[in-house]
Amino acid sequence: MRVAVTGCCHGELDKIYETLAVAERRGAGPVDLLLCCGDFQAVRNEADLRCMAVPPRYRHMQTFYRYYSGEKKAPVLTIFIGGNHEASNHLQELPYGGWVAPNIYYLGLAGVVKYRGVRIGGISGIFKSHDYRKGHFECPPYNSSTIRSIYHVRNIEVYKLKQLKQPIDVFLSHDWPRSIYHYGNKKQLLKTKSFFRQEVENNTLGSPAASELLDHLKPTYWFSAHLHVKFAALMQHQATDKGETAKETKFLALDKCLPHRDFLQLLEML
Template sequence: MSSSQTFFFAAVGDVHGHMNRMVSHLTAWEERSRRPLEFVLQVGDFEPHRHDADLAAMSAPLRYRHLGDFAAYHQRRRRFPWPVYFIGGNHEPYGHLDLHPEGAELAPRCHYLGRSGVVELNDLRVAGLSGIHREATFTQPRPPLAALGTASNKDFTFFNEQDVERALALGRADVLLLHDWPSGIIQPQQAAGFQGQRRSASHDLVGNDYARLLVDALQPRLVLCGHLHRRYAATVAHPGGQRSHVRCLASVEQGADAFAVFQVRGADLQEVAMQE
C-alpha cells in the first residue's frame, strides 16, 4: 500500500440477502459525511440468490431461507452505488458460487473473490478466504457440483487445506477478509462475554486456527470478519513489530454494528466514526 491518495471504503458484516438495507445505510453515511466511498468489502453470508434454485443450494434451516434482494441487482433493476467485493460464508448458494472458484462479477459492480482470492483496489491489496472450518473434512476435497442434491449442502460450506494453501501463496495483504474469526483474539478480561454462546462455548474456542494462520502469515494491516453476529475489535501483534487490527462485524439486520468505514491516507489506514 503505497499510494498517496486519500479515500474511504466500507466494511459490512453478514448481509443475509438484505442488500437494500446495506445500500441504504452506507448511502446515508455518504450523505451525512459528504464523503464518497470508493468500494465496499463484505465478509460472507452475503446470500446472492438469483432464484429458487440458488436458494435450494444453500445450507440453512428452512425458516432462514429467503430470496432476499440480490435478484433485483442481478437482473439490473437495481445497481450497487459502488463496487462490492465479498467472500463466501456458511450460508451461500455454493451451487452458483462454485461455478466461479477463482471469483467472478456476479452482477454489475458485485464481485465474488472466490474460494481464496485477491484483488488490488486503489493500491490496497485485499485477500479473502471463503467458508468456515471443519476439521473432519479439512484435508479432503469438497464434493463435486454434480453431487448437489445428494451430498449435504453443508459439505460445500467448509474451506479445505487447498483453499488455505492458495491463500497463503498470495504472499501478503493489506486487508484480509474472513468469515469466521481468527483464534486467540479474545482478551481475558472479555472472556465472560463469550461463554455459553451458540458458536463459542468458551472464549478460547472462538474462531479457528487456520484463519489465525493466515493472519500471522500475511500480516495484513486490517482483518475483517463476520459469522458470530457481534461487533468486536482486537489487535494481533507480529514478531517483527507489525500489527493486524481485527474488526469483527455484526449482521446487517442488527443495524450499525454491522458497518465500519475506513480512511486510507497514503500508508495510513484507520477506522473513522460512522456517526460523522
C-alpha cells in the same frame, strides 16, 4: 480511499446500500469500496434458494436478484467472500472468483485483488476439521451432507494463500481467526456473548486455518463476521528478522445486517 466493511449480509443489499447513503448524507462522504465478510447470499432464483444451507423458514429471496437481473446496479464497487449461508451452486460456478452482477465481485474460494493500490485477500467458508484435508468433491444436486461440506474451508486454499509474497493490506474471512479474542476486550466480548465462554477458555472458538493465515500474511487489516457481534482487537506480530519492524494487524468483526446492530464500519485507507 473511503472503505465500508459489513458483517453478515444475509442478502440485505438494499438495506446496506441505503445505510451507506444515509451515512453520506450525514457527512461521512462518498464510499469508494464496500467489503462484505460472508453470508452474502447471491440468490438469483428459487433454485438457488434450495442450495442454501438454512431451514426452509429462513429461505427468502431478499434483494440480490434485482442486481443480478439489471433492475438495479450496486452504487459502489462491492467485493465479498462466501460464508456458511450461501447460494452454494451459484458460488461454485466461480471457484476462482468473478463478477456475480455489475459492480459486485466474488473473491472465490481464496483470492486476492488490487484496487486503487490496496491489496485485498480473502478466504470463503468456515472451518470444520473433518473436511479440512479433503478435496472439493461436492456438486449439485446437494444432499443433506454436501450442502454443508461445500462451504467448509479446505487446506489447499490456505496453502495457495501462503504462497503470496507481496504484503496484504486487507484480508477477509467469515469465521474469526482462533485466539484473536485474546488481543481485544475479551471481558466485554464474554459479557455480550456469554455462551462463548467455554470455547474461549478452551481456545476452540474460531478457525485455526484463519489463525495460520493471520500469522503468515500479517495483513494491516483483518475483517470477519459469522459470530454476530462487533469486536475489535490489535495483534502485534513478532519480527521474523533482526532489524525488521514488527507488524501489527487491526482486527474487526461486525454484526449481521439488522436495525440497531453494529454491522457496518467506515474507514480511510491510503
